[in-house]
Amino acid sequence: xxxxxxxxxxxxxxxxxxxxxxxxxxxxxxxxxxxxxxxxxxxxxxxxxxxxxxxxxxxxxxxxxxxxxxxxxxxxxxxxxxxxxxxxxxxxxxxxxxxxxxxxxxxxxxxxxxxxxxxxxxxxxxxxxx
Numbered sequence: 001x002x003x004x005x006x007x008x009x010x011x012x013x014x015x016x017x018x019x020x021x022x023x024x025x026x027x028x029x030x031x032x033x034x035x036x037x038x039x040x041x042x043x044x045x046x047x048x049x050x051x052x053x054x055x056x057x058x059x060x061x062x063x064x065x066x067x068x069x070x071x072x073x074x075x076x077x078x079x080x081x082x083x084x085x086x087x088x089x090x091x092x093x094x095x096x097x098x099x100x101x102x103x104x105x106x107x108x109x110x111x112x113x114x115x116x117x118x119x120x121x122x123x124x125x126x127x128x129x130x
Contacts (some may be wrong), residue, residue, distance in 0.1 A: 027067050031074050034060050038081055045087065054088040057081055079108045 037060040044053035060081045069079065086101035 018049065027071075027074075030063050030067055031077060034063055034077055034081060037063075038077070038084065040071070041084055041088075043083065045079065045091075049093075050088045050091040054085065057085045057088060061085065079105055079112065082108065084110045 037056045041053040041056040082101050085107045086098045089098035
């Protein structure tokens, strides 16, 4: 099991996730790496290896902090990482850390939904026939 003090402050992580319009090639590779780490962590969670899963997710959290910008389509991956970190902390009995990551997850979800609500909807022009 990994020492849980290695994790970044969840409240600080929320401020690092500003609005973005595009991903650089480096960010795309980081997102692919995040997906792989999260997938590995989910397998470990399912095997009841929560300490090892938390170690994988800790690596993912460190990579998140390296992203320049985050495209709205990629925010859900990051939210999933933080939610899974919360679940691991809960299973390990670290309820204050679980609470902090759940708050972060909710904050990021609200931000994601607000940004989707503010986006202009595609116009649906009707074609007149006749």
